[in-house]
Amino acid sequence: MGKISFQPSGVLQKSEKDEKDADKTEILIPLQQQHEELSVPVRTRKAAVNGLCCMAFGLVVLMSGLVLASIYVYRHYYISQLAQENLFECRVLYEDSVYAPFRGRQELEESVEINLEDNYEQINVPVPHFGGSDAADIIHDFQRGLTAYYDIALDKCYVIELNTSIVMPPRNLRDLLINVRRGTYLPQTYIIQEEMVVVGQVHSVQQLGVFIDRLCGGKETYRLKHRSSRRRIDKREARNCHSIRHLENTFVVETLICDQA
Numbered sequence: 001m002g003k004i005s006f007q008p009s010g011v012l013q014k015s016e017k018d019e020k021d022a023d024k025t026e027i028l029i030p031l032q033q034q035h036e037e038l039s040v041p042v043r044t045r046k047a048a049v050n051g052l053c054c055m056a057f058g059l060v061v062l063m064s065g066l067v068l069a070s071i072y073v074y075r076h077y078y079i080s081q082l083a084q085e086n087l088f089e090c091r092v093l094y095e096d097s098v099y100a101p102f103r104g105r106q107e108l109e110e111s112v113e114i115n116l117e118d119n120y121e122q123i124n125v126p127v128p129h130f131g132g133s134d135a136a137d138i139i140h141d142f143q144r145g146l147t148a149y150y151d152i153a154l155d156k157c158y159v160i161e162l163n164t165s166i167v168m169p170p171r172n173l174r175d176l177l178i179n180v181r182r183g184t185y186l187p188q189t190y191i192i193q194e195e196m197v198v199v200g201q202v203h204s205v206q207q208l209g210v211f212i213d214r215l216c217g218g219k220e221t222y223r224l225k226h227r228s229s230r231r232r233i234d235k236r237e238a239r240n241c242h243s244i245r246h247l248e249n250t251f252v253v254e255t256l257i258c259d260q261a
Helices: 009-027 031-085 170-182 210-216
Strands: 087-095 105-115 120-125 136-141 146-151 156-161 191-202 220-226 241-247 252-258
Touching: 087 170, 105 170, 105 241, 120 170, 120 241, 136 210, 136 241, 146 210, 146 241, 146 252, 156 191, 156 210
Parallel strands: 156 220, 191 252
Antiparallel strands: 087 105, 105 120, 120 136, 136 146, 146 156, 191 220, 241 252
């Protein structure tokens, strides 16, 4: 006689459920592992972007350094060399038969700055060793066609039309002073006198150009005119005049600035 037994339906269902759960466990991937796998490409892109940023910053720093180095070289070498070529210290011996007839030759000292780009000359005359002349700063502005004298002893400025028959243009004067510096040319020893008289006061020097304004701004400034040609005056006639001696040609020029009679 055979015995027939039946497995409870709950056990069967449980077994089937365990199998299904087992199958699900085998194909599921943990969330942490998924996050790590997905985050790998993002980190790679960030590293590449950071590398490009660092490279760009390095190039900017390098280019900035090159620009600053170029500016430094230009300022300290090229400009200084150019300035030296246009700055001159002059010493000239000349004869003065009126003020120093028994002293022989006198020495004139001055410093000259030539500006070819702006077409002007600036002359500084220090206090002379033997008197007879005032210390002065002089501007010859060829663009404006004007000359300004600043008498340092009087603390006054005087302005007059540029006398191109005596004052050499900047380029010509520069070539002359270069030859004097080299010793290939010596200026003439004689002196020429030009006489000027005050005709009125200038109330605004700004209209006379930036260079004359820089020299005479804030100072009493007067307008001059040339007197007619005449013989060189002596000491007694020059008591109301002030003398400025300077080199602006192949000879020494004595500029007499006289008050109105």
